Amino acid sequence: MNENGIRCDGRKVDQLRSISIKVGVLKNADGSAYIEFGKNKILAGIFGPRDVHPKHMANQDSGILRCRYHMSPFSVTERKNPAPSRREIEISKVIKEALQPAVILKDFPRTVVDVFIEVLQADGGTRCAALDAASVALADAGIPMHDLVSACAAGKVADQIVLDINNEEDQEGQADMPIAYMPNLGKITLMQLDGILSPSEYKKCIQTGISGCKQVYEIQRKALMEKYFGNETP
Protein backbone atom coordinates (compact mmCIF):
# COMPACT_ATOMS: atom_id res chain seq x y z
CA MET A 1 0.00 0.00 0.00
CA ASN A 2 1.39 3.43 -0.89
CA GLU A 3 1.30 6.68 1.17
CA ASN A 4 -1.98 7.81 -0.46
CA GLY A 5 -3.70 4.68 0.80
CA ILE A 6 -3.78 3.08 -2.65
CA ARG A 7 -3.52 -0.71 -2.62
CA CYS A 8 -1.38 -3.06 -4.72
CA ASP A 9 -4.17 -3.42 -7.29
CA GLY A 10 -4.98 0.30 -7.43
CA ARG A 11 -8.01 0.20 -5.12
CA LYS A 12 -8.81 2.48 -2.16
CA VAL A 13 -9.07 0.94 1.32
CA ASP A 14 -12.87 0.83 1.21
CA GLN A 15 -13.23 -0.23 -2.42
CA LEU A 16 -14.48 -3.61 -3.65
CA ARG A 17 -12.94 -5.36 -6.63
CA SER A 18 -15.12 -5.16 -9.73
CA ILE A 19 -18.02 -7.59 -9.54
CA SER A 20 -20.31 -8.88 -12.25
CA ILE A 21 -23.06 -11.45 -11.78
CA LYS A 22 -25.04 -13.26 -14.47
CA VAL A 23 -28.21 -15.13 -13.51
CA GLY A 24 -29.54 -18.30 -15.13
CA VAL A 25 -26.38 -19.30 -16.99
CA LEU A 26 -26.96 -23.09 -16.80
CA LYS A 27 -29.75 -24.72 -18.82
CA ASN A 28 -30.12 -27.94 -16.79
CA ALA A 29 -29.96 -26.59 -13.26
CA ASP A 30 -33.10 -25.29 -11.52
CA GLY A 31 -31.26 -22.09 -10.73
CA SER A 32 -27.79 -20.80 -11.46
CA ALA A 33 -25.44 -17.86 -11.41
CA TYR A 34 -21.96 -16.96 -12.58
CA ILE A 35 -19.89 -14.42 -10.72
CA GLU A 36 -16.68 -12.63 -11.57
CA PHE A 37 -15.35 -11.10 -8.39
CA GLY A 38 -12.03 -9.50 -9.28
CA LYS A 39 -10.12 -12.39 -10.86
CA ASN A 40 -12.33 -15.02 -9.20
CA LYS A 41 -14.58 -16.86 -11.64
CA ILE A 42 -17.22 -19.01 -9.99
CA LEU A 43 -20.31 -20.96 -11.10
CA ALA A 44 -23.17 -21.90 -8.80
CA GLY A 45 -25.94 -24.34 -9.72
CA ILE A 46 -29.03 -25.31 -7.72
CA PHE A 47 -31.07 -28.52 -7.95
CA GLY A 48 -34.26 -29.03 -6.00
CA PRO A 49 -36.32 -29.27 -3.98
CA ARG A 50 -35.94 -32.92 -5.04
CA ASP A 51 -35.87 -36.42 -3.48
CA VAL A 52 -33.14 -36.99 -0.93
CA HIS A 53 -30.50 -39.65 -1.55
CA PRO A 54 -29.41 -41.30 0.71
CA LYS A 55 -32.91 -41.45 2.17
CA HIS A 56 -31.84 -41.44 5.84
CA MET A 57 -30.74 -37.81 5.43
CA ALA A 58 -34.33 -36.73 4.79
CA ASN A 59 -36.13 -34.63 7.37
CA GLN A 60 -39.85 -35.37 7.88
CA ASP A 61 -40.59 -31.79 8.89
CA SER A 62 -38.61 -29.72 6.45
CA GLY A 63 -36.47 -29.72 3.37
CA ILE A 64 -32.71 -29.85 3.88
CA LEU A 65 -29.94 -27.82 2.31
CA ARG A 66 -26.71 -29.38 1.07
CA CYS A 67 -23.69 -27.63 -0.31
CA ARG A 68 -20.59 -28.65 -2.18
CA TYR A 69 -17.84 -26.08 -2.71
CA HIS A 70 -15.23 -27.36 -5.12
CA MET A 71 -12.17 -25.90 -6.80
CA SER A 72 -11.22 -26.96 -10.31
CA PRO A 73 -7.71 -28.41 -10.62
CA PHE A 74 -6.75 -25.53 -12.94
CA SER A 75 -8.16 -22.77 -10.71
CA VAL A 76 -4.90 -22.05 -8.87
CA THR A 77 -1.21 -21.62 -9.74
CA GLU A 78 -0.14 -25.16 -8.76
CA ARG A 79 -2.55 -27.85 -9.97
CA LYS A 80 -5.01 -28.72 -7.23
CA ASN A 81 -5.82 -32.37 -6.61
CA PRO A 82 -9.46 -32.72 -7.73
CA ALA A 83 -10.44 -34.79 -4.65
CA PRO A 84 -12.18 -32.62 -2.04
CA SER A 85 -9.66 -31.29 0.48
CA ARG A 86 -10.33 -30.71 4.17
CA ARG A 87 -10.43 -26.99 3.42
CA GLU A 88 -13.13 -27.47 0.77
CA ILE A 89 -15.19 -29.65 3.12
CA GLU A 90 -15.02 -27.00 5.85
CA ILE A 91 -15.93 -24.22 3.39
CA SER A 92 -18.85 -26.28 2.09
CA LYS A 93 -20.13 -26.48 5.66
CA VAL A 94 -19.76 -22.78 6.49
CA ILE A 95 -21.38 -21.77 3.18
CA LYS A 96 -24.30 -24.11 3.87
CA GLU A 97 -24.70 -22.61 7.34
CA ALA A 98 -24.51 -19.10 5.88
CA LEU A 99 -27.35 -19.83 3.42
CA GLN A 100 -29.56 -21.80 5.84
CA PRO A 101 -30.91 -18.73 7.69
CA ALA A 102 -32.10 -17.27 4.37
CA VAL A 103 -33.95 -20.19 2.80
CA ILE A 104 -37.44 -21.31 3.82
CA LEU A 105 -37.67 -25.09 3.36
CA LYS A 106 -40.53 -25.82 5.80
CA ASP A 107 -42.95 -26.36 2.92
CA PHE A 108 -40.77 -29.00 1.24
CA PRO A 109 -40.52 -31.88 3.75
CA ARG A 110 -38.42 -34.93 2.77
CA THR A 111 -36.66 -33.03 -0.01
CA VAL A 112 -33.21 -31.57 -0.54
CA VAL A 113 -31.97 -28.41 -2.17
CA ASP A 114 -28.46 -29.02 -3.51
CA VAL A 115 -26.09 -26.09 -3.93
CA PHE A 116 -23.13 -26.90 -6.17
CA ILE A 117 -20.31 -24.40 -6.40
CA GLU A 118 -17.41 -24.69 -8.81
CA VAL A 119 -14.49 -22.31 -8.49
CA LEU A 120 -13.07 -22.09 -12.02
CA GLN A 121 -10.43 -19.53 -11.10
CA ALA A 122 -9.45 -18.50 -7.58
CA ASP A 123 -7.88 -15.24 -6.45
CA GLY A 124 -8.62 -14.77 -2.78
CA GLY A 125 -12.02 -14.44 -1.17
CA THR A 126 -13.55 -17.39 -3.04
CA ARG A 127 -15.87 -18.40 -0.20
CA CYS A 128 -17.50 -14.97 -0.19
CA ALA A 129 -17.76 -14.72 -3.96
CA ALA A 130 -19.14 -18.28 -4.07
CA LEU A 131 -21.76 -17.39 -1.47
CA ASP A 132 -22.80 -14.31 -3.45
CA ALA A 133 -23.34 -16.46 -6.54
CA ALA A 134 -25.07 -19.28 -4.62
CA SER A 135 -27.52 -16.91 -2.96
CA VAL A 136 -28.52 -15.40 -6.30
CA ALA A 137 -28.78 -18.90 -7.83
CA LEU A 138 -31.13 -19.98 -5.01
CA ALA A 139 -33.37 -17.01 -5.76
CA ASP A 140 -33.19 -17.91 -9.47
CA ALA A 141 -34.33 -21.45 -8.60
CA GLY A 142 -37.43 -19.96 -6.99
CA ILE A 143 -36.55 -21.17 -3.49
CA PRO A 144 -38.50 -19.06 -0.96
CA MET A 145 -36.08 -16.83 0.93
CA HIS A 146 -36.22 -14.33 3.79
CA ASP A 147 -33.41 -12.29 2.27
CA LEU A 148 -30.42 -12.56 -0.03
CA VAL A 149 -27.10 -13.44 1.56
CA SER A 150 -24.31 -11.07 0.59
CA ALA A 151 -20.73 -11.81 1.46
CA CYS A 152 -17.45 -9.96 1.42
CA ALA A 153 -14.23 -10.09 3.43
CA ALA A 154 -12.55 -7.32 5.36
CA GLY A 155 -9.07 -7.52 6.78
CA LYS A 156 -5.97 -5.84 8.06
CA VAL A 157 -3.18 -5.00 5.64
CA ALA A 158 -0.20 -2.77 6.51
CA ASP A 159 -1.85 -1.87 9.86
CA GLN A 160 -5.02 -0.63 8.16
CA ILE A 161 -8.51 -2.13 8.05
CA VAL A 162 -9.37 -2.65 4.39
CA LEU A 163 -12.35 -4.01 2.46
CA ASP A 164 -12.28 -7.12 0.25
CA ILE A 165 -8.70 -8.36 0.46
CA ASN A 166 -7.34 -10.07 -2.63
CA ASN A 167 -5.02 -13.06 -2.83
CA GLU A 168 -1.82 -11.01 -2.65
CA GLU A 169 -3.06 -9.05 0.37
CA ASP A 170 -4.17 -12.28 2.04
CA GLN A 171 -0.65 -13.73 1.75
CA GLU A 172 1.02 -10.60 3.15
CA GLY A 173 -1.82 -9.31 5.32
CA GLN A 174 -2.26 -9.42 9.09
CA ALA A 175 -5.88 -10.54 9.24
CA ASP A 176 -8.64 -11.85 6.99
CA MET A 177 -12.28 -11.81 8.09
CA PRO A 178 -14.87 -13.20 5.67
CA ILE A 179 -18.41 -12.06 6.51
CA ALA A 180 -21.82 -12.97 5.08
CA TYR A 181 -24.76 -10.77 5.91
CA MET A 182 -28.49 -10.61 5.26
CA PRO A 183 -28.88 -6.86 4.62
CA ASN A 184 -32.64 -6.62 5.19
CA LEU A 185 -32.60 -8.65 8.40
CA GLY A 186 -29.31 -7.26 9.72
CA LYS A 187 -27.95 -10.71 10.45
CA ILE A 188 -24.40 -12.05 10.13
CA THR A 189 -24.60 -15.62 8.81
CA LEU A 190 -20.93 -16.35 8.19
CA MET A 191 -17.99 -15.04 10.11
CA GLN A 192 -14.45 -16.35 10.30
CA LEU A 193 -11.15 -14.79 11.20
CA ASP A 194 -7.52 -15.64 10.56
CA GLY A 195 -5.10 -13.14 12.02
CA ILE A 196 -4.63 -10.82 14.95
CA LEU A 197 -6.98 -7.90 15.72
CA SER A 198 -7.38 -5.70 18.80
CA PRO A 199 -10.96 -5.42 20.13
CA SER A 200 -11.43 -2.01 18.44
CA GLU A 201 -9.99 -3.27 15.14
CA TYR A 202 -12.31 -6.26 15.44
CA LYS A 203 -15.34 -3.97 15.62
CA LYS A 204 -14.13 -1.81 12.73
CA CYS A 205 -13.38 -4.89 10.64
CA ILE A 206 -16.94 -6.21 11.04
CA GLN A 207 -18.41 -2.80 10.18
CA THR A 208 -16.19 -2.56 7.10
CA GLY A 209 -17.20 -6.08 6.04
CA ILE A 210 -20.90 -5.32 6.48
CA SER A 211 -20.62 -2.13 4.40
CA GLY A 212 -19.06 -4.26 1.65
CA CYS A 213 -21.87 -6.80 1.90
CA LYS A 214 -24.40 -4.00 1.42
CA GLN A 215 -22.63 -2.94 -1.80
CA VAL A 216 -22.56 -6.55 -3.02
CA TYR A 217 -26.29 -6.81 -2.27
CA GLU A 218 -27.09 -4.02 -4.74
CA ILE A 219 -25.13 -5.85 -7.46
CA GLN A 220 -26.91 -9.15 -6.69
CA ARG A 221 -30.30 -7.43 -6.76
CA LYS A 222 -29.54 -5.76 -10.06
CA ALA A 223 -28.43 -9.07 -11.60
CA LEU A 224 -31.72 -10.71 -10.60
CA MET A 225 -33.74 -7.71 -11.83
CA GLU A 226 -31.97 -7.86 -15.17
CA LYS A 227 -32.92 -11.48 -15.72
CA TYR A 228 -36.54 -11.21 -14.61
CA PHE A 229 -37.50 -7.70 -15.63
CA GLY A 230 -35.02 -6.89 -18.40
CA ASN A 231 -34.25 -3.22 -18.63
CA GLU A 232 -37.66 -2.04 -17.41
CA THR A 233 -36.68 -2.23 -13.73
CA PRO A 234 -39.84 -1.79 -11.62
Place this chain on the structure above:
Amino acid sequence: MTNSVILAQLKRDRILELLKEGKRLDDRGLEDQRPLSIDVGVIPKANGSARVRLGDTEIVTGIKIQPDKPFPDLGDKGILICTAEILPLADPNAEPGPPNEEVIELARVVDRGIRETEMLDLHQLVLIENKSVIGIFIDNSVTDAGGNLFDACSYASVAALLSCTVPKYEIKDELPVLVEGVTSKPPIKTIPVSVTMARIGEYIVVDPNSDEEACMDARLTITTNSEGNICAIQKGGSDGFTFEQVVRCSEIALPVGTKIRKQLEKLM
Protein backbone atom coordinates in the same frame (compact mmCIF):
# COMPACT_ATOMS: atom_id res chain seq x y z
CA MET B 1 -44.21 -33.97 13.70
CA THR B 2 -42.08 -36.89 14.77
CA ASN B 3 -41.50 -37.65 18.46
CA SER B 4 -37.89 -36.58 18.41
CA VAL B 5 -38.86 -33.20 16.96
CA ILE B 6 -41.49 -32.69 19.67
CA LEU B 7 -38.98 -33.63 22.37
CA ALA B 8 -36.38 -31.26 20.96
CA GLN B 9 -38.96 -28.46 20.87
CA LEU B 10 -39.97 -29.12 24.50
CA LYS B 11 -36.33 -29.04 25.57
CA ARG B 12 -35.75 -25.78 23.75
CA ASP B 13 -38.86 -24.24 25.35
CA ARG B 14 -37.63 -25.28 28.81
CA ILE B 15 -34.11 -23.97 28.16
CA LEU B 16 -35.49 -20.64 26.94
CA GLU B 17 -37.86 -20.39 29.92
CA LEU B 18 -34.89 -20.81 32.28
CA LEU B 19 -32.73 -18.36 30.30
CA LYS B 20 -35.41 -15.69 30.80
CA GLU B 21 -34.71 -15.99 34.53
CA GLY B 22 -30.95 -15.97 33.90
CA LYS B 23 -30.63 -19.70 34.61
CA ARG B 24 -29.45 -22.79 32.79
CA LEU B 25 -30.36 -26.48 32.93
CA ASP B 26 -27.21 -27.30 34.91
CA ASP B 27 -27.50 -24.29 37.27
CA ARG B 28 -24.73 -22.31 35.61
CA GLY B 29 -24.82 -18.59 34.94
CA LEU B 30 -25.00 -17.59 31.26
CA GLU B 31 -21.29 -16.74 31.12
CA ASP B 32 -20.02 -19.61 33.28
CA GLN B 33 -18.06 -22.51 31.86
CA ARG B 34 -18.45 -26.02 33.16
CA PRO B 35 -15.72 -27.23 35.53
CA LEU B 36 -12.46 -27.73 33.64
CA SER B 37 -9.83 -30.23 34.76
CA ILE B 38 -6.54 -30.66 32.95
CA ASP B 39 -4.00 -33.44 33.50
CA VAL B 40 -0.81 -33.42 31.47
CA GLY B 41 1.73 -36.13 30.73
CA VAL B 42 -0.96 -38.81 30.76
CA ILE B 43 0.60 -40.65 27.79
CA PRO B 44 4.32 -40.96 28.52
CA LYS B 45 5.09 -42.39 25.06
CA ALA B 46 3.93 -39.14 23.48
CA ASN B 47 6.18 -36.05 23.50
CA GLY B 48 3.34 -34.16 25.11
CA SER B 49 -0.14 -35.14 26.19
CA ALA B 50 -3.19 -34.03 28.11
CA ARG B 51 -6.49 -35.31 29.35
CA VAL B 52 -9.07 -32.57 29.60
CA ARG B 53 -12.50 -32.83 31.10
CA LEU B 54 -14.96 -29.99 30.49
CA GLY B 55 -18.26 -30.95 32.09
CA ASP B 56 -19.35 -34.18 30.38
CA THR B 57 -16.82 -33.81 27.58
CA GLU B 58 -13.47 -35.53 27.74
CA ILE B 59 -10.53 -35.33 25.35
CA VAL B 60 -7.23 -37.18 25.29
CA THR B 61 -4.63 -35.39 23.21
CA GLY B 62 -1.19 -36.61 22.28
CA ILE B 63 1.64 -34.80 20.55
CA LYS B 64 4.27 -36.55 18.49
CA ILE B 65 7.32 -34.62 17.38
CA GLN B 66 9.48 -35.93 14.56
CA PRO B 67 11.58 -34.66 11.65
CA ASP B 68 9.76 -34.11 8.38
CA LYS B 69 10.05 -32.30 5.05
CA PRO B 70 8.73 -28.70 5.14
CA PHE B 71 5.77 -27.59 3.04
CA PRO B 72 7.14 -26.50 -0.37
CA ASP B 73 6.14 -22.83 0.07
CA LEU B 74 7.12 -22.65 3.78
CA GLY B 75 10.70 -23.90 3.80
CA ASP B 76 11.67 -21.63 6.71
CA LYS B 77 9.05 -23.00 9.11
CA GLY B 78 8.46 -26.20 11.03
CA ILE B 79 5.30 -28.19 10.44
CA LEU B 80 2.23 -28.03 12.65
CA ILE B 81 -0.59 -30.47 12.01
CA CYS B 82 -3.68 -30.78 14.14
CA THR B 83 -6.31 -33.48 13.80
CA ALA B 84 -9.40 -34.55 15.70
CA GLU B 85 -11.44 -37.70 15.90
CA ILE B 86 -14.69 -38.41 17.70
CA LEU B 87 -14.12 -41.98 18.85
CA PRO B 88 -17.07 -44.35 18.42
CA LEU B 89 -17.07 -44.91 22.20
CA ALA B 90 -17.61 -41.17 22.78
CA ASP B 91 -21.06 -40.74 21.34
CA PRO B 92 -23.92 -43.14 20.51
CA ASN B 93 -24.29 -41.40 17.13
CA ALA B 94 -20.60 -41.54 16.17
CA GLU B 95 -19.57 -44.09 13.60
CA PRO B 96 -16.07 -45.27 12.74
CA GLY B 97 -14.86 -44.23 9.31
CA PRO B 98 -13.48 -41.26 7.47
CA PRO B 99 -14.01 -37.89 9.22
CA ASN B 100 -17.28 -36.13 8.45
CA GLU B 101 -17.64 -32.37 7.98
CA GLU B 102 -18.23 -31.72 11.72
CA VAL B 103 -14.98 -33.43 12.65
CA ILE B 104 -13.03 -31.71 9.88
CA GLU B 105 -14.37 -28.35 11.04
CA LEU B 106 -13.45 -29.20 14.64
CA ALA B 107 -9.85 -30.05 13.73
CA ARG B 108 -9.46 -26.98 11.51
CA VAL B 109 -10.86 -24.59 14.11
CA VAL B 110 -8.53 -25.96 16.81
CA ASP B 111 -5.63 -25.76 14.35
CA ARG B 112 -6.55 -22.18 13.39
CA GLY B 113 -6.58 -21.08 17.03
CA ILE B 114 -3.03 -22.32 17.56
CA ARG B 115 -1.71 -21.22 14.17
CA GLU B 116 -3.25 -17.73 13.95
CA THR B 117 -2.30 -16.69 17.48
CA GLU B 118 1.26 -17.72 16.50
CA MET B 119 1.47 -19.70 19.72
CA LEU B 120 4.56 -21.52 18.44
CA ASP B 121 7.52 -19.88 16.77
CA LEU B 122 7.72 -22.31 13.87
CA HIS B 123 10.89 -20.61 12.56
CA GLN B 124 12.76 -22.18 15.46
CA LEU B 125 11.89 -25.67 14.26
CA VAL B 126 14.01 -25.64 11.10
CA LEU B 127 16.92 -28.09 10.77
CA ILE B 128 17.98 -27.31 7.18
CA GLU B 129 16.05 -24.60 5.37
CA ASN B 130 13.76 -25.98 2.61
CA LYS B 131 14.94 -29.51 3.35
CA SER B 132 14.39 -30.71 6.87
CA VAL B 133 12.27 -29.37 9.72
CA ILE B 134 10.69 -30.59 12.92
CA GLY B 135 7.02 -31.51 12.66
CA ILE B 136 4.61 -31.20 15.55
CA PHE B 137 1.57 -33.46 15.19
CA ILE B 138 -1.32 -32.82 17.56
CA ASP B 139 -3.96 -35.55 17.60
CA ASN B 140 -7.13 -34.97 19.60
CA SER B 141 -9.23 -37.99 20.53
CA VAL B 142 -12.69 -37.17 21.81
CA THR B 143 -13.44 -39.92 24.36
CA ASP B 144 -16.66 -38.49 25.76
CA ALA B 145 -18.79 -36.13 23.65
CA GLY B 146 -20.86 -33.94 25.95
CA GLY B 147 -20.96 -30.68 23.98
CA ASN B 148 -18.52 -27.92 23.11
CA LEU B 149 -15.82 -30.11 21.61
CA PHE B 150 -14.20 -26.97 20.14
CA ASP B 151 -13.05 -25.54 23.47
CA ALA B 152 -12.28 -28.91 25.06
CA CYS B 153 -10.04 -29.96 22.14
CA SER B 154 -8.44 -26.54 22.05
CA TYR B 155 -7.57 -26.60 25.78
CA ALA B 156 -6.27 -30.17 25.47
CA SER B 157 -4.09 -29.26 22.48
CA VAL B 158 -2.72 -26.14 24.16
CA ALA B 159 -2.13 -27.99 27.44
CA ALA B 160 -0.28 -30.78 25.64
CA LEU B 161 1.82 -28.21 23.72
CA LEU B 162 2.69 -26.21 26.85
CA SER B 163 3.87 -29.33 28.64
CA CYS B 164 5.60 -31.12 25.75
CA THR B 165 9.33 -31.60 25.34
CA VAL B 166 10.99 -31.28 21.95
CA PRO B 167 13.58 -33.98 21.18
CA LYS B 168 16.89 -32.78 19.75
CA TYR B 169 17.87 -33.68 16.20
CA GLU B 170 21.30 -33.19 14.64
CA ILE B 171 22.09 -33.22 10.96
CA LYS B 172 24.51 -35.95 9.85
CA ASP B 173 25.12 -36.44 6.12
CA GLU B 174 22.15 -34.14 5.46
CA LEU B 175 19.83 -36.41 7.47
CA PRO B 176 18.29 -35.65 10.87
CA VAL B 177 19.51 -37.99 13.64
CA LEU B 178 17.96 -38.12 17.11
CA VAL B 179 20.26 -37.07 19.95
CA GLU B 180 19.28 -39.39 22.82
CA GLY B 181 18.45 -37.86 26.17
CA VAL B 182 18.49 -34.20 25.08
CA THR B 183 15.22 -32.28 24.95
CA SER B 184 14.14 -28.66 25.01
CA LYS B 185 11.00 -26.67 25.75
CA PRO B 186 8.76 -25.82 22.80
CA PRO B 187 9.11 -22.26 21.40
CA ILE B 188 5.93 -20.81 22.98
CA LYS B 189 5.09 -17.16 22.24
CA THR B 190 1.54 -16.78 23.56
CA ILE B 191 -1.32 -18.85 24.98
CA PRO B 192 -4.43 -19.08 22.79
CA VAL B 193 -7.75 -19.62 24.53
CA SER B 194 -10.84 -20.53 22.60
CA VAL B 195 -14.26 -19.55 23.98
CA THR B 196 -17.35 -20.95 22.30
CA MET B 197 -20.72 -19.32 22.76
CA ALA B 198 -24.16 -20.40 21.62
CA ARG B 199 -27.04 -18.12 20.78
CA ILE B 200 -30.37 -19.51 21.93
CA GLY B 201 -33.11 -17.04 21.11
CA GLU B 202 -31.80 -13.66 22.21
CA TYR B 203 -29.46 -15.15 24.80
CA ILE B 204 -25.73 -15.82 24.50
CA VAL B 205 -24.46 -18.68 26.66
CA VAL B 206 -20.83 -19.66 27.18
CA ASP B 207 -19.67 -23.28 26.82
CA PRO B 208 -22.91 -24.93 25.62
CA ASN B 209 -23.52 -28.50 26.79
CA SER B 210 -25.01 -31.06 24.42
CA ASP B 211 -28.64 -30.16 25.25
CA GLU B 212 -27.94 -26.51 24.55
CA GLU B 213 -26.01 -27.32 21.37
CA ALA B 214 -28.93 -29.40 20.11
CA CYS B 215 -31.30 -26.44 20.30
CA MET B 216 -29.00 -23.46 19.67
CA ASP B 217 -29.65 -21.10 16.78
CA ALA B 218 -26.00 -20.34 16.07
CA ARG B 219 -22.54 -20.74 17.51
CA LEU B 220 -19.47 -18.51 17.66
CA THR B 221 -15.97 -19.60 18.65
CA ILE B 222 -13.53 -16.78 19.41
CA THR B 223 -9.86 -17.42 20.16
CA THR B 224 -7.88 -14.74 21.98
CA ASN B 225 -4.17 -14.50 22.77
CA SER B 226 -2.29 -13.52 25.97
CA GLU B 227 -2.13 -9.89 24.75
CA GLY B 228 -5.93 -9.52 24.67
CA ASN B 229 -6.27 -9.62 20.88
CA ILE B 230 -8.82 -11.58 18.86
CA CYS B 231 -7.04 -14.03 16.58
CA ALA B 232 -9.46 -16.60 15.19
CA ILE B 233 -13.21 -16.87 14.77
CA GLN B 234 -15.60 -19.47 13.48
CA LYS B 235 -19.35 -19.04 13.20
CA GLY B 236 -21.43 -22.20 12.98
CA GLY B 237 -25.02 -23.29 13.20
CA SER B 238 -28.03 -22.71 11.01
CA ASP B 239 -28.84 -19.12 11.95
CA GLY B 240 -26.91 -15.88 12.40
CA PHE B 241 -25.90 -13.09 14.76
CA THR B 242 -26.51 -9.34 14.74
CA PHE B 243 -23.55 -6.95 14.79
CA GLU B 244 -24.30 -6.12 18.46
CA GLN B 245 -24.29 -9.83 19.33
CA VAL B 246 -20.89 -10.54 17.76
CA VAL B 247 -19.41 -7.52 19.56
CA ARG B 248 -20.97 -8.76 22.81
CA CYS B 249 -19.43 -12.20 22.18
CA SER B 250 -15.96 -10.68 21.87
CA GLU B 251 -16.51 -8.82 25.15
CA ILE B 252 -17.40 -12.14 26.82
CA ALA B 253 -14.58 -14.15 25.22
CA LEU B 254 -11.79 -11.90 26.54
CA PRO B 255 -12.46 -12.15 30.33
CA VAL B 256 -13.57 -15.81 30.17
CA GLY B 257 -10.39 -16.52 28.18
CA THR B 258 -8.23 -14.78 30.78
CA LYS B 259 -9.59 -17.08 33.49
CA ILE B 260 -8.84 -20.22 31.49
CA ARG B 261 -5.41 -18.87 30.50
CA LYS B 262 -4.44 -18.65 34.20
CA GLN B 263 -5.25 -22.34 34.56
CA LEU B 264 -3.18 -23.17 31.45
CA GLU B 265 -0.21 -21.01 32.47
CA LYS B 266 0.37 -23.24 35.50
CA LEU B 267 1.27 -26.08 33.14
CA MET B 268 4.34 -24.35 31.70
